[in-house]
Structures are given as structure tokens and as C-alpha cells.
Amino acid sequence: MNFTSLNAVKNHLFIANAAVVLFLTHQIGNAQKKENPNELKSKIATSGNNSEKARLLLNLSSYYLNKPGEFKTDLENAQTVNAEAKLLCERLAYKAGKGKAILLDAQIFREKGDTSNALQKTKEAVDYSKKHNLIELQAESYAELSMYDASLEQKAKYKETAILLFKKTGAQEKQAENLKGLGELYSINENPNKAEPLLKESLALYKSIKYQKLQGVYNLLSEVNTQKGNYPESLKYALLAEKTAIAVNDNSLQLSSIYNHVGLVYYYLRQNNDAEEYWYKALEIAKYHKDTEYVRTIGENLCSLLIRQKKENEALKLIKEMQLHFPTSNMERLMKENYLLFNIYRILKNNSTATIYYKKLADYYGENADRNGNSIAILRSFASYHYQIKKFDDFYRTIKRLDTLAAGAGNNLIRSESYLIWFKADSSRGNYIEAIKHYQLYKSLSDSVFKGEKSKQISSLQIEFESEKKDKNIDLLQQKAKLQEIKIHNNTIVRYLFIIIVVILSALVLLLYNRFRLKKKTNEQLEIKRQKIAEQNELNKKMLLEKEWLLKEIHHRVKNNLQIVISLLNTQSAYLDNEDALMAIQNSKHRMHAMSLIHQKLYQSDNLANIDMSWYIYELIGNMRECFSTEEKINFVLETEKVYLDVAQAVPLGLIINEAISNAIKYAFPADRKGAVKIVLKNIGYNNYELLIMDNGIGLPSDFDEIERDSLGMNLMMGLTDQIDGIFEMKSDNGLKLKITFTRNTEFEASNENDAII
Incomplete structure (x- = not known):
């Protein structure tokens, strides 16, 4: 009954692939x-x-x-x-x-x-x-x-007045206690930047008077750093809170809150086993004290962990158990329960049921989550819901507000995951420029959260804390061992002598008895295994030959089918007078021929998985020269290494070359202007390769706008570059220069360079 302060613990819960946030309120008592x-x-x-x-x-x-x-x-x-x-x-x-x-x-x-x-x-x-x-x-x-x-401002004013009065009376402990309470108040209202300096001032004041029970302050400092996304600092304070609570023998509900927050930090750090361990310890203490709010709080955290582990049905079962054994009439608690159910049904794609809970939450918190706090949590969940049901206007409104709030809190983890779903929404709507921008922001922020120095800090904190616990355990074990050593010493010699004699006799009997049986059984098993291995080898050889034949036949059929389509396009072009249509058919024929060459080489080669791109480029350019009759006008220069690519990369790269060369032939050398086109494919380090296509033609027009490149050929080249996870660059440099950088999928040593001039 000593719960005279309110501590709202903000739990950012990430469920499955969607970002979900839930805020849980706890009561922590004064000492x-x-x-x-x-x-x-x-x-x-x-x-x-x-x-x-x-x-x-x-x-x-x-x-x-x-x-x-x-x-x-x-x-x-x-x-x-x-x-x-x-x-x-x-x-x-x-x-x-x-x-x-x-x-x-x-x-x-x-x-x-x-x-x-x-x-x-x-x-x-x-x-x-x-x-x-x-x-x-x-x-x-x-x-x-x-x-x-009362309003936050009014509550803060009361606290500040109390602090000034305690300072006037010299009551340092109560002054520190109210500084802690004021920091806690700002933390509850998602203002960690105001909360942290107050809590640090409280901590310094407590230390100055040699106050020992600092676990509550450490716990709050961990909480505000969690809100800011500073997880190494949050983990440091959470472990200090645990260490201090154990040192002062604190077994109150405050220890449950501390364990809960340590588990929460591990949850954010994706260390699910550690989070689960601490939450079960917190739950045990809450049940011991028979505190419904604590039990439900930690139960909901465990529920979120089940959701992350894709155990939605188990999470539903846990919620129903809490409803049965730990019922509550607290509206905030019921809304947290609705929030969990909303996200479970959303992840299960049960949109009709999810919509019911969405309406309850929107009525309570507002569609912009601007009432009753919890803005970041609700907005993240609402954004995922709007994206799932394809209400993009609502999605963009929500995600922009979420990004503003997360940026204000300095939480890069929330922002990075928001940018990821933002990228998906842009991609699904065909807004690829914005999609690329948001994906780059996602990668930049997500890489900064756990990598580098932060990861080292986290590992160092864990090692330090675990080492201290192990040292204490070792001391306890040594003390127990000394007490037991005298008692068991006299019995040890007799027991071990008896055991040794029994073991030796048993071993001799078993050895003699089993030796013959083991040898016979082993020989029989070896013979059976040899026969099975021989049969399996024959079967594997047969299956391998059949698969190789089938794969060659598939490539042959695909090549023939593409040739049939080319023939059909030739026939169709004979009945067309429209220049644009004829040009489109001609472009399609070139693209199909580029794909056909891949499959032709594969069924003619012993290597059915990869294709030699130096041969392929040579054949492709030869065909295009014949189709466009460029022998007198354009000189092609090839500088290609023997690069072996699989079909998934060879086809997109071939189509890119086809589009680039077609554009060069059509537009780079107007009238009777002569020129040269150079194609370079080379290794630039490890498995990274660079494709350069350059001409000395007229280059890009002066009014060309890169952002508005909307031609089929240009979009095709950029899209195919994305397909092979490459980087597309284009610029005018005494003509037009295209550069595509990509990473080869398979591990093969590059062959010697092969330069050829057509």
C-alpha cells in the first residue's frame, strides 16, 4: 500500500514485420x-x-x-x-x-x-x-x-514549487525525490529531453547524501533513454537498477518494474531470450504481490514477444487467460488490450476484426493519436494498418506525423522502421524516386542503431554485468563447498573405491560379452551401408543425367519459342504502316533476341547454370550491327572480361545492353555522322563488376531532365538495374556515358580479359 507515485513505462513493441508500440502504466511505491x-x-x-x-x-x-x-x-x-x-x-x-x-x-x-x-x-x-x-x-x-x-504544465508547476520549498528547508532527500518525480512526469508524457537532466540532478543529489536505494532513479533514466532510442545508455541504467535493487535487498514491486524494463531494453535489441528471462522474473514477483496491473503489464509484454515470434494464436490465448484470471476495469488497461488484439488480427490479415479494434482505438486516441499520450505507439500501428488496407492518403498523413514525433524524440530505430514501410508504400504505388529515397534513409538509420560503437558498448555492459553476477555466484559456491567438504571427505574414499571396483568388474564382463556381438553386428551394418551407398550413387548418377538433359531441353524450347515470337512479330510488321508501331515491334524483336541468345548458349554449353558474358556481348552486338546496318557508320569497340553470370543476372544485363546500344544507334549519330560505341565489362574488386557503354555522339539534350525520364527504354534500364541490385548512372561526357555497377551472385574466379574490336 506504499504506492504513492505513478510510473508509466513506455513499451515500444515490434510485432512480426510491422512496427507496433504499446504503453503500460505501473505503480511504484516509495521506499x-x-x-x-x-x-x-x-x-x-x-x-x-x-x-x-x-x-x-x-x-x-x-x-x-x-x-x-x-x-x-x-x-x-x-x-x-x-x-x-x-x-x-x-x-x-x-x-x-x-x-x-x-x-x-x-x-x-x-x-x-x-x-x-x-x-x-x-x-x-x-x-x-x-x-x-x-x-x-x-x-x-x-x-x-x-x-x-491536471494538465502536465500544472502538475510540473506543483512539483517545481515543492522542490524549491524542500531546497529552502534543506531537505535534500525529499528534494531529490521530487526531482525524480518531475522527471518521471515528463517521461510519462514522452518528453525525455526534459526528463533526463532532472533525473540526473536527482541522482547527483541522492549520491551527495550517500543515499543507497537508487534503483528507482536508474530505472527511470533507463526509460527516458529508451524513449530517445539510446539503447546502450538505456541498458547501462537498467542493469545498474537491477544491481542496486539486489544489493539493497529490494523485493518489492519496484524490482518487478526493474526486471520488466531490463527485459524491455533487450526486447528492443532483438535479444528475445534475455527479454523472456527477465519478463518471467518480473511476472513471478508481480504474482507474489498479487498486483493485477503489474501481472497484466508484464503479460502483455510477453504477449508482444509471442507476436514477434509469429505465435499469434498463443498471444491470443495469453490475453484470454489474463481476462479470466486478472480482470480489470481500468480504461487505459482495456485500451492496451484492444491495441494488442488490433495488431494480432492485423498481422493475421483478419482486416474485418482488426477494423473493429481500430475504430475503438481511433475513438479513444484520435486518428492522429493526439489525445491521451502514446502518440508514437498508436501512429506506428495505424500507419501499418492503413498500408495493409491500401488507404494511402491516411497512410501518408500518419507516417509523416510519426516521423516528426520520432525525430523530436531522437529515436532512430522508430524512424528507420517507419522509412521501411514508407518505401514499400511508395513502391506499391509506382513512386520509385521517393521509394529509393526512403529506402536509403531506412538503411542509413537502421545501420546506425546497433552497429559500430553502440554494439561494443552494449556487449561491454552485458559482459561487465554478467561477470559481476558470476563472481558473486562463485563466492557463494565456494562458501558452500567449504561447509560440505569436511562432511563428505571421509565418505569419498570408500565410495570411490567401491565404485571403481564395481566399474572395473562390470566393464570386464561387458567387454568380454559384447566384443564378439559388436564385431559381428558392425560387419553386418557395414555391408548393408556399402550396398545402400552403391545403390544411391547409381540412382544419383541417373537422376543427374536426366536433370541435365531436361534443363538443356527447357533452354532449347525457350529459345525456339522466342524465335517463334520474333517470327510472328516479323509477320505482323508486314501488315503495319504506322511507323511507331513498326518501331515498337522492331524494339521488341531486339529484346527477345537478346533473351534468346542466353538460352541458346545455355543448351549448347556443358555449363547449364552460367553464361560467358564476353561471348554473349560479342554475339549480341554482331546481331545488332546486322539489323541496323551500321558497318559504315558506327564502329563498336568491346573490352570484356570473361565474366560468368547466372540467368537471373545475365538476362537483365543483356536487355540493358540491347536498350543502350539501340538508343546509341538511333539517336547518338544523326544524319550521316560517324562515330564509335564502346562497351566495357570489367571486375572492379572482389565480386563487384562495372558495365560501361559510351559513345562519342551528340550526348543528352541541354533541356534533358533526369527526374522526368519516363521513356520505356530508360525506365526499363533503370528497373533492370534495380533487379540485379545495381547502381545506374548516366551523364554526358563527349557523348553519352552509361555506367552500371553490380555484384555477381555466384562465386567463380574471373577469366583472363578478352578485348575485341568489331
Whole structure:
């Protein structure tokens, strides 16, 4: 019952391939003062009716109020004792005691859930403390005021007033406690940049007074760094919180919150096993304390982990178990449950059910998630939903707002995953320029999140923490070993001698008995295996020959079919007078011939997987020279290495060369102008290759706009370059120069260079 501060833990949950965020609210109690109730009662019984007795009664009431657990009898005892203390203070005109009793009334009402009376009593305590100039009571009353419903600005104002008053009285511990509370308040409202300096100031103040129980501050510092996407720093503080809690023997619900947050950081770092381990430890503590909100919070985290592992049905089962065994009427908690169900059904492609939960969430949070906090979480989920049901106007509105909020929080992980789905949306709508831009942003940000120095920091933190735990375990084991060593020493020799004799005798008997049987059985098994291997080898040889024949036949058929299509196009062109149509047919014939050459080479070669591109380019250019009759006008220069590519790369590369050469023949040398076209295919390091197609023609027109390149040939070359994961570059340089850089799929040593001039 000592939960007098509210700590909202922001959990960014990533489910399957979609980014989903959920915010879970926890209550964490203040540190319980070590008061002995029996001693207090004894002192009260022997005290006269004076201010000392009043002080003892107030301490006893405070003990019952802050006693661990949620028991009605404790609150009733707190109220009864406080009423007695209040009456005594009034008779004695003990102003400080009466003010404290008024504030205790407020806190008791709040713990009972009667916020109306609690707020009234708190305001009464503020007025009383001001009237009688009780500065410390005034500070405590303002701190209590910040616990009730009000705007963020108003709550922060109450906290700041309390901090200034505690500073004035020199109450450093309470000043640090309220700095922590103010930082927590900003953290709850997704403002980590304001929260972090306040929490660090609180930490420094606590350390200056040698305060030991720093786990709560460390836990909040971990939380704000999680909000900022600074996971190495978040992990550092989370592990410090765990280490400190263990050192001070904290087994309260705060330890459950700490374990929950350590698991959460590991969850973001994609270390699912570590996240699962910590969440189960947190759940065990929550169940021990019988705290429904904590159990549901951690259960929902485990549910999100199941969703990430593509175990949506198990996640649904877990939610139903929580509904049955840990029911709640808290609206925020119910909305978190709706949020999980929304994302589960969305991932299961059950859009009709997902839409039901979407409407509930939109009604509660708003379509732009600008009410009740949780903006980043809701927006990420809404963006994935709009993309899935192809409502792109809603998607772009949502994703732009999400990016702005994530950028403000400095969370590159959220931004990178947002850019990935943005890229997919652009691609599905054919907006390839924007798609490329967003994909590059995704790669840039995602690479910065976990690589380099951050990964080293994370590994270092984990190693340091695990080493400390292992050292403690070793010390404990050594102590236990010393205690047991004397007890087992006398029995060890006799036991081992008996075991050795039994083992030797048993081994001799078994060895003699099994030797013959083992040898016979082994020979039989070897003969059976030899026969099976021989049969399998014959079968494999036969299947290999059949597959090679079948593959050659397929390539042959494909080549013949492409030739038939070329013939049909020739026939069709005889009946056309339209120049554009004839040109389109001619271009199609060249493209089909470029593909046909691939399959012709494959069925004629012993290598059915790869094609020699130097031969292929030579044949392709020869065919184009014949088709366009360029012998007198254009000189072709080939500088190609023996590069072996598979069909998946050879076909796109052949089509790119076909398009580039066709364009050069048609447009680079107008009228009777003569010139040269140079084709270079070379290795530029490891498995990276470069294709250059250059001419000394007229180059690009002066008004050519690269962004608006919308011709079929140009789009085809760019699209084919993307297909082989290459980089397409084009510029005018004493003519037109195309450069395509790509990486070969298979591992083969490059052959010697082969230069030829046609």
C-alpha cells in the first residue's frame, strides 16, 4: 500500500514485420521507512498527552498507510490512528502535527480511491501550511497535489514549487525525490529531453547524501533513454537498477518494474531470450504481490514477444487467460488490450476484426493519436494498418506525423522502421524516386542503431554485468563447498573405491560379452551401408543425367519459342504502316533476341547454370550491327572480361545492353555522322563488376531532365538495374556515358580479359 507515485513505462513493441508500440502504466511505491509498529505502540502507551505522543501517533498512521500490500484493514487502522492524532494536536494547539494529520487524511483517501475527498484535503493542507508558515508541510502538500488529475504544465508547476520549498528547508532527500518525480512526469508524457537532466540532478543529489536505494532513479533514466532510442545508455541504467535493487535487498514491486524494463531494453535489441528471462522474473514477483496491473503489464509484454515470434494464436490465448484470471476495469488497461488484439488480427490479415479494434482505438486516441499520450505507439500501428488496407492518403498523413514525433524524440530505430514501410508504400504505388529515397534513409538509420560503437558498448555492459553476477555466484559456491567438504571427505574414499571396483568388474564382463556381438553386428551394418551407398550413387548418377538433359531441353524450347515470337512479330510488321508501331515491334524483336541468345548458349554449353558474358556481348552486338546496318557508320569497340553470370543476372544485363546500344544507334549519330560505341565489362574488386557503354555522339539534350525520364527504354534500364541490385548512372561526357555497377551472385574466379574490336 506504499504506492504513492505513478510510473508509466513506455513499451515500444515490434510485432512480426510491422512496427507496433504499446504503453503500460505501473505503480511504484516509495521506499518504506523501517518503523517498528510494536515499539511505536509501546511508546504511545507510556507517553503523556503531549506533542511527542502526537508525533508517534502520526508515525504509526503513516506506517499503516505505507505498509506493503493492499489491505483494507491497514487503511482503516491508518485512518483511526490519524483521527486520534488530529484530536490530540488540536487540544495541544500543535500546528505542525495538525497540518501533517490533514495531509495524511488526503493520502488515506487517495489510497482508498476517493480522489474527490483526497484532493479537497490536499488543498486544505496547502492552505493550512501557508497560513501557519509550515514550509516543509507546504512542500509535501504541493508534491501531493501533483498526484491528481491536471494538465502536465500544472502538475510540473506543483512539483517545481515543492522542490524549491524542500531546497529552502534543506531537505535534500525529499528534494531529490521530487526531482525524480518531475522527471518521471515528463517521461510519462514522452518528453525525455526534459526528463533526463532532472533525473540526473536527482541522482547527483541522492549520491551527495550517500543515499543507497537508487534503483528507482536508474530505472527511470533507463526509460527516458529508451524513449530517445539510446539503447546502450538505456541498458547501462537498467542493469545498474537491477544491481542496486539486489544489493539493497529490494523485493518489492519496484524490482518487478526493474526486471520488466531490463527485459524491455533487450526486447528492443532483438535479444528475445534475455527479454523472456527477465519478463518471467518480473511476472513471478508481480504474482507474489498479487498486483493485477503489474501481472497484466508484464503479460502483455510477453504477449508482444509471442507476436514477434509469429505465435499469434498463443498471444491470443495469453490475453484470454489474463481476462479470466486478472480482470480489470481500468480504461487505459482495456485500451492496451484492444491495441494488442488490433495488431494480432492485423498481422493475421483478419482486416474485418482488426477494423473493429481500430475504430475503438481511433475513438479513444484520435486518428492522429493526439489525445491521451502514446502518440508514437498508436501512429506506428495505424500507419501499418492503413498500408495493409491500401488507404494511402491516411497512410501518408500518419507516417509523416510519426516521423516528426520520432525525430523530436531522437529515436532512430522508430524512424528507420517507419522509412521501411514508407518505401514499400511508395513502391506499391509506382513512386520509385521517393521509394529509393526512403529506402536509403531506412538503411542509413537502421545501420546506425546497433552497429559500430553502440554494439561494443552494449556487449561491454552485458559482459561487465554478467561477470559481476558470476563472481558473486562463485563466492557463494565456494562458501558452500567449504561447509560440505569436511562432511563428505571421509565418505569419498570408500565410495570411490567401491565404485571403481564395481566399474572395473562390470566393464570386464561387458567387454568380454559384447566384443564378439559388436564385431559381428558392425560387419553386418557395414555391408548393408556399402550396398545402400552403391545403390544411391547409381540412382544419383541417373537422376543427374536426366536433370541435365531436361534443363538443356527447357533452354532449347525457350529459345525456339522466342524465335517463334520474333517470327510472328516479323509477320505482323508486314501488315503495319504506322511507323511507331513498326518501331515498337522492331524494339521488341531486339529484346527477345537478346533473351534468346542466353538460352541458346545455355543448351549448347556443358555449363547449364552460367553464361560467358564476353561471348554473349560479342554475339549480341554482331546481331545488332546486322539489323541496323551500321558497318559504315558506327564502329563498336568491346573490352570484356570473361565474366560468368547466372540467368537471373545475365538476362537483365543483356536487355540493358540491347536498350543502350539501340538508343546509341538511333539517336547518338544523326544524319550521316560517324562515330564509335564502346562497351566495357570489367571486375572492379572482389565480386563487384562495372558495365560501361559510351559513345562519342551528340550526348543528352541541354533541356534533358533526369527526374522526368519516363521513356520505356530508360525506365526499363533503370528497373533492370534495380533487379540485379545495381547502381545506374548516366551523364554526358563527349557523348553519352552509361555506367552500371553490380555484384555477381555466384562465386567463380574471373577469366583472363578478352578485348575485341568489331
